Amino acid sequence: MTTGFTRNAQERFMRPRNYGELEVPDGHARITGPCGDTMEFWMHVDDGIVTAVGFTTTGCGPSRACGSMATELAEGKTPSEAARIEQQDILDALGGMPEAHQHCALLASNTLKATVENYMNNQANNSDTQQNSCSNCEKTDCSAKAQQPDESSEEYQDRQQLRQRLCRIRHKIIVLSGKGGVGKSTVAVNLATALMLEGKQVGLLDIDIHGPSVPTMLGLEQETIQNGPDGMVPVELGDMKIMSLGFMLRSPDDAVIWRGPMKMGVIKQFLKDIAWDDLDYLIIDAPPGTGDEVLSACQLIEDLDGAVVVTTPQKIAAIDVRKSITFCRQMQVPVLGIIENMSGFACPKCGEITAILQTGGGNKIAEDMRVPFLGAIPMDPRVAEACDMGRAFVHHFKTSPTAAVMSDIVEAIAKHAQTHG
Ligand code: ADP
Numbered sequence: 001m002t003t004g005f006t007r008n009a010q011e012r013f014m015r016p017r018n019y020g021e022l023e024v025p026d027g028h029a030r031i032t033g034p035c036g037d038t039m040e041f042w043m044h045v046d047d048g049i050v051t052a053v054g055f056t057t058t059g060c061g062p063s064r065a066c067g068s069m070a071t072e073l074a075e076g077k078t079p080s081e082a083a084r085i086e087q088q089d090i091l092d093a094l095g096g097m098p099e100a101h102q103h104c105a106l107l108a109s110n111t112l113k114a115t116v117e118n119y120m121n122n123q124a125n126n127s128d129t130q131q132n133s134c135s136n137c138e139k140t141d142c143s144a145k146a147q148q149p150d151e152s153s154e155e156y157q158d159r160q161q162l163r164q165r166l167c168r169i170r171h172k173i174i175v176l177s178g179k180g181g182v183g184k185s186t187v188a189v190n191l192a193t194a195l196m197l198e199g200k201q202v203g204l205l206d207i208d209i210h211g212p213s214v215p216t217m218l219g220l221e222q223e224t225i226q227n228g229p230d231g232m233v234p235v236e237l238g239d240m241k242i243m244s245l246g247f248m249l250r251s252p253d254d255a256v257i258w259r260g261p262m263k264m265g266v267i268k269q270f271l272k273d274i275a276w277d278d279l280d281y282l283i284i285d286a287p288p289g290t291g292d293e294v295l296s297a298c299q300l301i302e303d304l305d306g307a308v309v310v311t312t313p314q315k316i317a318a319i320d321v322r323k324s325i326t327f328c329r330q331m332q333v334p335v336l337g338i339i340e341n342m343s344g345f346a347c348p349k350c351g352e353i354t355a356i357l358q359t360g361g362g363n364k365i366a367e368d369m370r371v372p373f374l375g376a377i378p379m380d381p382r383v384a385e386a387c388d389m390g391r392a393f394v395h396h397f398k399t400s401p402t403a404a405v406m407s408d409i410v411e412a413i414a415k416h417a418q419t420h421g
Contacts (some may be wrong), residue, residue, distance in 0.1 A: 005062070006095035013061035022054040027119025031330065033107035036062050041071070041115040043079075048153045050074050050082050052276070052326070062101035063108075069093050069106035079371035080155060083116040083299065084264065085109055110330050111301030117299060117332075120159060121404040124302075149258040161272045164232075171299055171417045173336065175327075177310045177322020180288040183341035183377070185213040185308045186387060188285035191308070193392035194301070196240045200280040203234060203241045207267055207297055208287040216224060219390025223247050224322040231275040243274050254340055264296040271300055272394050283416075289320075296329040305417040306334035308374065313361040321362070325369050336404040336416050337372035338362045339409060346378035349400035353378045372416070 005013075021040035030040040037059030044052040053071035057063040069090050074082035090105040091097055097105065166172070175191065177184035185206070192204040206214035215221050218237055225247045226233045234241035239360075245266070276282065276301075282303070286294045298304065307328050311321045315416030321338065328335050346354045366373035380402040386393040394403050394410075 001112060004098040005065075006097075009062070009065040009094045009097060009186045012068040012094075013066035016055075016064040016151070018054050018068055018071035018258040018276045019050055019056065019064065021056065022052060025054075026122060027115045027117075029111055029114035029118050029233075031111045033103060033105070035059070035103055037104070037107060039063065039067055039107050041067075041111045043074070043082075043119055045079055045119055046300070048078055048155060048253070049380065050077055050079060053082075053112075055108075059107075062097060063104040064110040065094060065097075066090050066104040067111075070105075072113055079116045079119055080264075083113045083265055083310035085112055086194045086352050090111065096100050113283060113295075113299070114330070114332070116140040120299075120404070121302065123156065124159060124163065142339045154170075158268060158272060158383050162268070163302070165274065165276065166274060166282075166301060166303075169276060169282045171280060171305045172282045172284065172414065173305050174284040174286055174294075174297060174301075174333070174419060175310060176290075176294065176307050176315060176324050177288050178322075178324050180211070180314045182288075182310050182317065183219060183383075184288065185285050186383060186393070187308065187310050187341065187377075188283050188337055189214060189217045189387075189392055190406050191410055191413065192281070192283040193238055194394045194407055195283070195414065196238060197282050197398075198414075201239065201278060203243070203276045203279045203282040204285065205270075205282060206242075206244035206246060207270070207275070207293050208285060209245050209266065209293055210287060212244045212249070214242060214244045215246040215286055217387050217390060218242060218392065220244075220247075228275060230294075231273040232270075232289060233275055239331060241276060241279070245270065264292060267293055267296040268300055271297075278380050281414075290323060294416075295331075297327075300332050304333050306336035307373075308336050308413060309337060310341050311362050311365070312337045313340055314359075315361060318361055321365050322369065325365075335369075335371040336413055338366045338373045340376040341377035344378045344381040346400075346402045348381050353401070358377070372412070374412050375405060377405055 022044060027041035027043040032038040037057060040055045044109045048054040053074045057067050062234050071095055073085050087109045090108055110308060119260045168174045175184050175188040192202050196202045206212045220235055223235045234243045309321055309324045311317045325335055329381040346353050363373045382397050384392050386396055394406050397403050
């Protein structure tokens, strides 16, 4: 049974260290992985350091080994450092594991991340006491009203500052995709623009470190970050406020050397420092996949209304979409729905939509994974043209049938956000 396991792993099969529940935990989470095993973690934090982590699992030996190793790796770190312990770190610390059991390490790292998240939420809920003005939020325990954070913890101060900013934003929606080039940024830009055209106060945040496309899509390539008395000032375009990591990079190559923790730091600082003021909607254009930037955004932006997942009709895209949806579920981010982009071809002359390749992949995944299907946007040369011209399609081609499809989708998203947000 133990063939292919290192001694280090085998020792933990029978006698996993840190096995068992902790009393009065500061953070706690339970996650059931796709394999059906459930892992549960309890965490104690003193003076900003993880002092003890306990765990249980319904899985067998490999699951116990991974849970045990994850708890040991977390101890002695700050909660944010613990949240950055990945599947590979656990496998490395165990000296490797047969491929068939490596998912146990993923479950352990996800449960640990969720435990830290729960700790952060508990900390915030316990500490927010004082009153301050916040026009968007009626809660009496709103974190924007806390003025005297515990000065001993940098992390706590960061969290408070982040909340003070984000609390003034009524709805926060992240746009995700399993892979690049499917039209995620196009959807984000047009979603934000359509909401602005409806008279909403909208912010558009582009957190794609390696390929920020929002500046190009809106003709803002020459913009740079400007600092005001209250933090970074977003670029204004009509009534929309825009901020992109692209405004920070002198050259796209600047970001290539940024590794995971640095990306997390950059995104945290970005979110903390942007002076959005009061907004009805913040639309976040994330990079493709479920890497560091997306993880950081989902961890740092509490109370996300949800994620919109963009895909193309091809079967091959389905695997990546499933990953995005599973990721959202693990992060407890609601999936507002799936958009199938480049679905059929819209004739630029008559607007008629013709199915040139197979369509319906997005709808099928939505059904399979029991998430809403928001609609299908055809391939329309004018969408690409608008992007290249640095103009939002829904604004500049607003009478076209494709713009009508986009508007219906935006309406569905806004309705969902208002009902659930
Ligand atoms: P992603 O953000 O997923 O990498 P983009 O939004 O940057 O993708 O889109 C990639 C390219 O595809 C862009 O040039 C964009 O103009 C084009 N595009 C996106 N959606 C459509 C569409 N429905 N019809 C035509 N071109 C599109």
